[in-house]
Amino acid sequence: xxxxxxxxSDGFTIQVERxxxxxxxxxxxxxxxxxxxxxxxxxxxxxxxxLRKVVEWMRHHKDDAYIETESDExxxxxxxxxxxxxxxxxxxxxxxxxxxxxxILNAANFMKIxxxxxxxCKKIYLMSKGKSSVEIKRLLKERCDFTxxxxxxxxxxxxxxARVN
Amino acid sequence: xxxxxxxxxxxxGGHSSQSSLADLPNELLEKVFLFCDGITIKRLSAVxxxxxxxxxxxxxLKDVWKKCVFTEIGKEIADELxxxxxxxxxLDNSLYLNDFYYKLYVKWCRSLNVGKWPxxxxxxxxxxxxxxxxxKVSGDLIIMGHKDGCVSICDYLSQNxxxxxRHIRMVTDIALIDxxxxxxxxxxxxxxxxxxxxxxIVSISKDQNVRVYPIQSASIMNKYSHxxxxxxxxxxxxxxVFGEYCAIYANSMKIFLWKMSLSSPGCVDVNKPLxxxxxxxxxxxxxxxxxFNLWENKVRCFCAGRGILHEINVENAYxxxxxxxxxxxxxxGPYSQYISRAFVLRKKTIILVMVSGLxxxxxxxxxxxxxxxxKHFTSKVITxxxxxxxxxxxxxxxxxxxxxxPTISDLALLHDQKPVYKLHLDRRDEPIISLDIDDYGKGPxxxxxxxxxxxxxxxxxxxD
Numbered sequence: 180x181x182x183x184x185x186x187x188s189d190g191f192t193i194q195v196e197r198x199x200x201x202x203x204x205x206x207x208x209x210x211x212x213x214x215x216x217x218x219x220x221x222x223x224x225x226x227x228x229x230l231r232k233v234v235e236w237m238r239h240h241k242d243d244a245y246i247e248t249e250s251d252e253x254x255x256x257x258x259x260x261x262x263x264x265x266x267x268x269x270x271x272x273x274x275x276x277x278x279x280x281x282x283i284l285n286a287a288n289f290m291k292i293x294x295x296x297x298x299x300c301k302k303i304y305l306m307s308k309g310k311s312s313v314e315i316k317r318l319l320k321e322r323c324d325f326t327x328x329x330x331x332x333x334x335x336x337x338x339x340x341a342r343v344n
Numbered sequence: 345x346x347x348x349x350x351x352x353x354x355x356x357g358g359h360s361s362q363s364s365l366a367d368l369p370n371e372l373l374e375k376v377f378l379f380c381d382g383i384t385i386k387r388l389s390a391v392x393x394x395x396x397x398x399x400x401x402x403x404x405l406k407d408v409w410k411k412c413v414f415t416e417i418g419k420e421i422a423d424e425l426x427x428x429x430x431x432x433x434x435l436d437n438s439l440y441l442n443d444f445y446y447k448l449y450v451k452w453c454r455s456l457n458v459g460k461w462p463x464x465x466x467x468x469x470x471x472x473x474x475x476x477x478x479x480k481v482s483g484d485l486i487i488m489g490h491k492d493g494c495v496s497i498c499d500y501l502s503q504n505x506x507x508x509x510r511h512i513r514m515v516t517d518i519a520l521i522d523x524x525x526x527x528x529x530x531x532x533x534x535x536x537x538x539x540x541x542x543x544x545i546v547s548i549s550k551d552q553n554v555r556v557y558p559i560q561s562a563s564i565m566n567k568y569s570h571x572x573x574x575x576x577x578x579x580x581x582x583x584x585v586f587g588e589y590c591a592i593y594a595n596s597m598k599i600f601l602w603k604m605s606l607s608s609p610g611c612v613d614v615n616k617p618l619x620x621x622x623x624x625x626x627x628x629x630x631x632x633x634x635x636f637n638l639w640e641n642k643v644r645c646f647c648a649g650r651g652i653l654h655e656i657n658v659e660n661a662y663x664x665x666x667x668x669x670x671x672x673x674x675x676x677g678p679y680s681q682y683i684s685r686a687f688v689l690r691k692k693t694i695i696l697v698m699v700s701g702l703x704x705x706x707x708x709x710x711x712x713x714x715x716x717x718x719k720h721f722t723s724k725v726i727t728x729x730x731x732x733x734x735x736x737x738x739x740x741x742x743x744x745x746x747x748x749x750p751t752i753s754d755l756a757l758l759h760d761q762k763p764v765y766k767l768h769l770d771r772r773d774e775p776i777i778s779l780d781i782d783d784y785g786k787g788p789x790x791x792x793x794x795x796x797x798x799x800x801x802x803x804x805x806x807x808d
Contacts, residue, residue, distance in 0.1 A: 281365065286373055300379040303365070308381065312390035319365045325393060 184219040185234075191227040192219075195234055202237040204291030224289060229282040236272060236295055265298055273302045277319060366394050366730040373398055380410030382449070386680060394574065407446035417452050418751055420691050423453050423640070425732050425783075447527075454787045455732030458746050458803050459764030461787065466500050466800040471494065475795040479778040480518050480545075483528055484538035484561065486791055486798060487545055489515030496548045497559060499538035500800045506561035509570070511549035518547045519585040521556075524612045531614055532559050532730075540709065541782060543612045546590060548580040558614040571617040575600045584638040590620070591638040597628035599643055599656065629654050629666055637688035644709070647696060653694070653709060669694070670711050672704070689730050693752065697725050707752050717758050721745065729790075731781035736790055738776030742769045744792045744799070767801065770794045 185193045197216075200305035201207040206220065224231060273280060284299035307315045365373065377385060377398060383406055389399035399408070413422050425448050471490075478489040486498045493511035495518065498504065520542035529541040546556045556571040578596035585591075590602045601623040607616035628634060628649035637644050643656040651671040656664045685697040692709035701724040703715035717726065723741035730736075735747040735758070745763040749755055769776055774794035781790050787803040 277365070281368065284372070284376075285368075296375075297379070300376045303376050304379045304381075304384060307388065310383050310384075310387070312387040315384075315387055316391045317392065329393075 182217065184217075184226075185230055186219055186221045187225055187227045187230050188223050189226050191230075193227075193230055193234060195237070199234065199237045199241045202241055202292060204288070204293070222286070222289065225286040226282070229279070229286050232275075232279070232283055233286050233290065233292070233295070236269075237292070239268065239272075240294070265301055269298050270302075273298060277303070277306065366392060370398065379585070382408065382416055385412075409449050412449045413445050413452075416751075417449070420752055421452065421732060422448060424690060425455075430639065446473065452732050452750075453558050453784050454783070454803070455734050455781075456748055456750055458734055458788060458790075459746065459807065461803045461805055463692060463765070463801055464504075465767065466802075468498065468500065468798040468800065469796070471796045471798070476654060476778065476793045477795075478518055479780055479791055479793040479798065480520055481780045481782045481800075482520050482540040482542045483782065483784050483791055484534075484536075485532055485540045486800065487518055487520065487559070488793070488798070489518050489547060489549075491515075491795075493549055493551070495545065495555075497532060497561065498798075499532065499534045499536060501536040501538055502534060504534060506563070508545065508560065508562055508565070509547060509555050509557055510549065510562070511551055511553060511555065513550035515547050515549045516579070516581060517583045518545060519583045519590065520545060520559075521585050521590070521618070523588060523606050523618070524610055525610075529559070529612065531612070532561070533564065539785070543614075544618055546583055546585065548583050548592060550579050552577060552580060554583075555581065556618055556620065558612075562612060566615045569615050569617050571620065573620070575622075581633075582636060584636070586609065586638045586640060587684040589623070589638060589641060591636070591643055593628075593636050593645070595633070597631055597633075599626045599645065600624075601626070601643070625657050626664060630669045631699055635686040635688050637690075639691045642691075644688050646686045646688050646791060651683070655709075667709070669706060669709070672712055672714070684724075685726075687730075688726055690752070692729065692768075693755070695728060701725075705755055707755055711716060713756065715755075715758075717747070720763065726775050727777060727779050729779040729781050732783075732788065734781055734788060734790070736779050736781060736792070737763075738779045738792055740775045742773045742776060742794060743767070744769055744776060744779070744790070744801075746790065765801075767792075769799050770797050772796075 182194050183197055183206060185195060187193070199257060201210065210218070280299055282303055284296060287296040306318060310318065365376070369378070377388065380388065385399055390394045411701050474494065475491045476488050477491050480487045484499050484501055486500055488496050488498065489497065491514045493513050493515060494507050495509040495515055496505050497508050517593055521544040522542040524543065528541060529543045530537065530539050532538060532540060540559050542557060542559065544558050546554065548554050552574050554573050554575060557565060558569055575592065576596055576598055577596045578594050580592055580594050582593040583590065588604050590604055592600045594600065602620045603623045605619045607613055607619060628642070628645055628647065630649055630652060634645050634647035636646065641657065645654045645656065647654065651669060652666055653669045654664065654666045663755055682698050682700070683696055684699045687695040689695065692707060694706045694709065695715065696704040696712070698704070701718055702727060704712045704717045705715040706712045721739055723743070724740045725737050726740050727738040728736060728771065730749070733748055733750040735749040737745045739745065744767045746765040747758055747761065748764050749758060774796060776794055778793045779790070781788060783789065783800060787805060790801045792799050
């Protein structure tokens with residue numbers, strides 16, 4: 180039986196069926212040039228928990244046609260796409276805290292899983308949507324490296340642009 | 345057995361847990377940002393220095409502001425704010441600079457700050473000898489039409505008034521032309537360097553003449569640059585300009601349409617007249633007086649008599665489609681008994697003022713809705729102006745009321761809102777007869793006129 184193995188950064192190994200593994204563009208491309216049944220991918224930057232989450236996503240979406248058709252579109256095309264529509268299963272699946280979401284985002288980027296990557300971006304956007312910069316800062320636990328003057332200047336410049344409701 | 349090692353391209357992170365969004369490599373962060381809407385992007389830029397730099401670079405490189413314009417403002421208002429320009433400035437044109445969208449967006453945002461920012465009110469009095477009949481504003485200049493037939497230009501910074509043109513009888517309407525699509529023009533020579541957003545004026549009067557001339561004082565104007573013609577032997581009621589089209593509504597129920605062009609494309613030469621070529625003459629479908637507006641290449645004409653809205657496509661002067669507005673039950677007689685004024689605005693908006701003082705509005709050009717904001721005032725609405733996010737109403741008692749109306753659909757939400765700004769223009773309770781709104785470069789400017797007095801209201805931001 181054909182099986183692909185992923186080795187995580189913290190030393191775990193996860194075995195995945197071929198049709199699930201090829202959801203990742205990297206795996207797919209590799210297998211196209213090196214046809215083999217057995218193969219191990221060392222993921223230096225993805226830990227066990229993240230990989231399990233990503234594999235769960237890959238299993239759920241392995242038969243979806245749009246995963247295949249998702250091409251390497253240019254950034255320009257993407258910026259035109261203002262839709263933040265998401266599959267409800269995905270929306271629920273990604274109901275995680277920001278740090279885990281960032282890990283998934285990173286993993287999706289390294290493994291070249293476009294749709295998952297996009298959905299992570301959308302999720303992060305949805306988390307920060309409608310919040311003020313202070314709230315966003317709290318949410319993202321960002322360090323504040325602005326001086327008070329900087330902050331005042333920037334707040335003046337951008338907050339007045341925000342729509343008054 | 346094959347094996348592949350995927351390494352993180354940047355070695356600093358190693359393990360990304362316990363990290364924050366700011367620890368993402370720039371190219372990933374940029375991708376996340378590209379999914380965000382305008383406001384969120386702006387707010388993200390105020391979170392930390394890294395985000396700020398990212399957003400500044402993004403807005404230069406990507407279409408952040410274009411996105412803001414399309415998702416928040418909507419095409420109709422965006423078209424309006426692009427100052428009725430045609431010169432290569434159409435919204436679907438990819439030749440647009442990103443900078444253009446930024447300016448447009450800022451203009452819109454600023455228009456929402458009426459009543460929130462500090463304002464200045466400059467009253468200009470002394471028109472008792474020469475009452476005003478209509479008024480327009482363009483940048484730092486006010487263009488006034490008078491009852492004696494004069495058109496005067498006043499820069500409200502120094503309050504210096506100069507005559508630009510003399511008709512024989514009362515000036516009925518004025519429209520301003522910007523064909524070159526530049527940001528501003530300094531054709532009018534003033535001591536304080538006042539600028540305008542337009543370069544030519546078209547004025548019509550009861551003497552049936554149309555006159556077109558640059559925004560200059562008559563004393564220095566080259567007589568060859570002045571264009572005068574008489575399209576019909578009837579009074580001319582309204583003139584509208586949109587981009588390269590100019591439309592005039594004559595009392596004989598005729599609508600004249602011209603296509604305008606500069607003598608040398610893209611370059612304003614005040615010594616040469618504009619080219620006016622008659623494009624179409626359309627007989628208004630109803631033999632009753634009406635109101636009209638020009639938007640893009642469509643004339644919409646509202647005839648009070650039967651309450652019918654006609655839409656005339658300029659591209660094809662022979663086809664004229666009429667659509668009936670579903671007017672609410674108003675009584676039995678003809679509608680003209682009930683409608684005192686109609687304001688045909690933008691692409692589809694109509695606001696009707698009834699004789700009784702009631703207001704109706706339509707934003708789709710099909711259905712009319714009750715507009716109960718008249719309950720906020722004790723007197724009737726005489727004139728109104730809609731620009732960007734501002735709705736200004738001029739009342740019979742001389743009061744000016746300004747509402748915030750960010751998008752077209754927000755008109756429906758004004759019911760339970762109070763005006764953000766109110767001003768009593770005239771001590772003698774003269775009605776406000778004319779209103780206009782424009783952008784002076786740092787914020788919105790609203791001018792309101794009674795027959796004898798003009799008031800200029802400017803809002804300015806503290807950050808400039």
